[in-house]
Amino acid sequence: MAALVERISTYLHERGLRVVDIPIWIGGMLFLLAWASPFLWMVTTSFKYPEDVLTTHIEWIPRRVTIDNFIQVFELPVLRWALNSAVQAIIATFFCVVFGAMAGFALARMRFPGRGAIFMVFLASLMVPTEVSVVPMLLAFVKVGWASTYQALILPMIANVLSLYIFRQFFLSFPQELLDAARMDGANIMRAFWLIAFPLARAPAVAAAVIIFTLNWNNFLWPLLVTFDESMKTLPVGIAQFAPNVGTHTQIEGYAVAMAAITMLSIPSLVVFFLLQKHFISGISQGGIKQ
Amino acid sequence: MSMVELRNVRKSFGPVDVIHGVDLDVEEGEFVVFVGPSGCGKSTLLRLISGLEVLTDGELSIDGRSMRGISPSARQVAMVFQSYALYPHMTVADNMSFALRMEGVPRRQRRAQVEEIARTLRLEDLLDRKPRELSGGQRQRVAIGRCIVRKPKVFLFDEPLSNLDAELRVQMRVELTNLHRDLGVTSIYVTHDQIEAMTMADRIVVLRDGVIEQVGTPTELYERPGNRFVAGFIGSPKMNFLSGELRELTAAGIGVAIDGQLGDPLRFDCPTDGMQVGDQVSIGIRPEHFVEPDESGARLRTTVGSVEKLGDEAYLYAPDNPAGPLIVRKQGRAAASRAYDDIELGLDAGLCHVFDRNGVAVANGGTTNR
Numbered sequence: 001m002a003a004l005v006e007r008i009s010t011y012l013h014e015r016g017l018r019v020v021d022i023p024i025w026i027g028g029m030l031f032l033l034a035w036a037s038p039f040l041w042m043v044t045t046s047f048k049y050p051e052d053v054l055t056t057h058i059e060w061i062p063r064r065v066t067i068d069n070f071i072q073v074f075e076l077p078v079l080r081w082a083l084n085s086a087v088q089a090i091i092a093t094f095f096c097v098v099f100g101a102m103a104g105f106a107l108a109r110m111r112f113p114g115r116g117a118i119f120m121v122f123l124a125s126l127m128v129p130t131e132v133s134v135v136p137m138l139l140a141f142v143k144v145g146w147a148s149t150y151q152a153l154i155l156p157m158i159a160n161v162l163s164l165y166i167f168r169q170f171f172l173s174f175p176q177e178l179l180d181a182a183r184m185d186g187a188n189i190m191r192a193f194w195l196i197a198f199p200l201a202r203a204p205a206v207a208a209a210v211i212i213f214t215l216n217w218n219n220f221l222w223p224l225l226v227t228f229d230e231s232m233k234t235l236p237v238g239i240a241q242f243a244p245n246v247g248t249h250t251q252i253e254g255y256a257v258a259m260a261a262i263t264m265l266s267i268p269s270l271v272v273f274f275l276l277q278k279h280f281i282s283g284i285s286q287g288g289i290k291q
Numbered sequence: 292m293s294m295v296e297l298r299n300v301r302k303s304f305g306p307v308d309v310i311h312g313v314d315l316d317v318e319e320g321e322f323v324v325f326v327g328p329s330g331c332g333k334s335t336l337l338r339l340i341s342g343l344e345v346l347t348d349g350e351l352s353i354d355g356r357s358m359r360g361i362s363p364s365a366r367q368v369a370m371v372f373q374s375y376a377l378y379p380h381m382t383v384a385d386n387m388s389f390a391l392r393m394e395g396v397p398r399r400q401r402r403a404q405v406e407e408i409a410r411t412l413r414l415e416d417l418l419d420r421k422p423r424e425l426s427g428g429q430r431q432r433v434a435i436g437r438c439i440v441r442k443p444k445v446f447l448f449d450e451p452l453s454n455l456d457a458e459l460r461v462q463m464r465v466e467l468t469n470l471h472r473d474l475g476v477t478s479i480y481v482t483h484d485q486i487e488a489m490t491m492a493d494r495i496v497v498l499r500d501g502v503i504e505q506v507g508t509p510t511e512l513y514e515r516p517g518n519r520f521v522a523g524f525i526g527s528p529k530m531n532f533l534s535g536e537l538r539e540l541t542a543a544g545i546g547v548a549i550d551g552q553l554g555d556p557l558r559f560d561c562p563t564d565g566m567q568v569g570d571q572v573s574i575g576i577r578p579e580h581f582v583e584p585d586e587s588g589a590r591l592r593t594t595v596g597s598v599e600k601l602g603d604e605a606y607l608y609a610p611d612n613p614a615g616p617l618i619v620r621k622q623g624r625a626a627a628s629r630a631y632d633d634i635e636l637g638l639d640a641g642l643c644h645v646f647d648r649n650g651v652a653v654a655n656g657g658t659t660n661r
Contacts, residue, residue, distance in 0.1 A: 180343050181376035185437075186364030186393035195389075199380045 046260035053255040069260035080231055081238035088153040088234060089216035095158035096212040097205050104167025105193050109179065122161045130221060138225050152226045153234065157216055163208040170204040171197065206279035214269045235265050292355055294319040294477040295340060295445060300349035302335055309335050310501045312349070317479060322471050324480045326488040327498035333481045334449055340479065341447050342366050354444050369438035370447040373454065375430045377422040384418040387437045404440055412436045427455050431463055435470065448480040452487065464490060485525055497521050519650035522575050528606065530575045533614040537570040547645055549574050550614040554589040557640040559657030572653070575644035578606065578620040584637035591636045593617060595628050
């Protein structure tokens, strides 16, 4: 027993940990499990036979696996939906990053009347739920004949306050001397932004891109309302068809296929996050800290 | 004609006045150093000349042309920043040619100009590196090269050596002085380090609270400071200020004695308007200006509090001296004093300065008794 305690204490010491860290670690792991378990269930269920899904004892790891669910998913035009989703998410993310950087730079580094008020209006807009604005927006798009088009999917998403906020925080701590040097070198404010400030804003750009891409990729309500044709649906709207409906046959059988569809849906967001993980974390943790 | 002319230049940030009416002429080819404690407005003055800040009032002209409404890049001035302000994502060559790129100079011509200047600054092997791959001194040279490429009429330096270590600072000081000699471009240099000011400047401008206290060559400021502030700011360690009294008043001048002084008063030839016997004055003596005491001459007796030995010389500190704390520099064998020694210091009026109650210099150097 004494030897075990000794070994644990050496182990902790070597890693710069203390005994009080153990309950914190255990608590953290419990939280992690709570967050991860639905995801784990989703992934494993996507490989189960339909009759193995709703069992008395939860099968975290399936006894037998199949890829039939994925094949069934492809019976619907998921590739077309994925293309729609990709076009929508990539273009919207691109514009959100560019516009967010421009607006964030202006709000952080330029002096003009009403600067504080404009920023407050942007922040206040975060407090208005999407549901309030979708109906008038939908009517407007229908009126101009843009229902079920890429314009309708993309245009409302090309600016995002979150992106603006991330860039503003970054540019607040951007070295003034670099901008002064650019001015001395003959760069006007636009060139100083495009040639000096923006290329140096990689960390906030990645953070904003990951967040905005994920938001757009998973966006459900607006694409659901604005797309009337099967061919213009995005992936989340399309695969909602697989969702088990109470009182129908899909309640029993649909879970496995639905989970296969959602597993596929979540892959791009995960890939984007893991590829850019390092920049993402430094981007969102960068507030007052100057690099 | 002066290269840079400032006439009654004022600058306020909101309700705060930072520069209170500065008049100054900088001649062509001159190396002028703005020096003063932090917050004195020296960097603001430099930024006004560069155009990065706009004058609240007054006139500024460069090479005879008014700078009203002229953008920083059109002023034919170039600036070296304290942090060098090199663009971190660009190579050395791109950094140096950025201004030319903004002017629309073709790529090949840019490269040729940059290479030529890189040779003179020993940067030719570093042109494809990023600033983070350079040492402090190399970055400094790139920052200077970036300025030279623009062929400016005036160089502005904003504390360019303050980020370097002591050894490199000395080296870069020499390099900058040589560069100025070779290029002959008018330079204005801001520093809070009076050693940099003394060693590099043709003329020094001493600033305090947004006002010019004195302008002069390093020797002028050292030998004939106009007031107590300048006297205390120029020279290291700083001048000793000892309280004293006006004892004699003649048509030709005054005689003053430091509190506790032995021997005759120190006599100075100077105007005596408004002075009266018994006036309180302050006598300034540099640590290196005490002389060997002689029996009948003016002298001070004091007790050494502590000693800093620097090899051949030593600084004696006498904080409890009745007329005011003292620092004395001793050289050679005289540097052997120890703490608690009682010492006698000789005073030579020719090396002393007298300041009236308002701190204005009444006399710089009197009748020498050597």
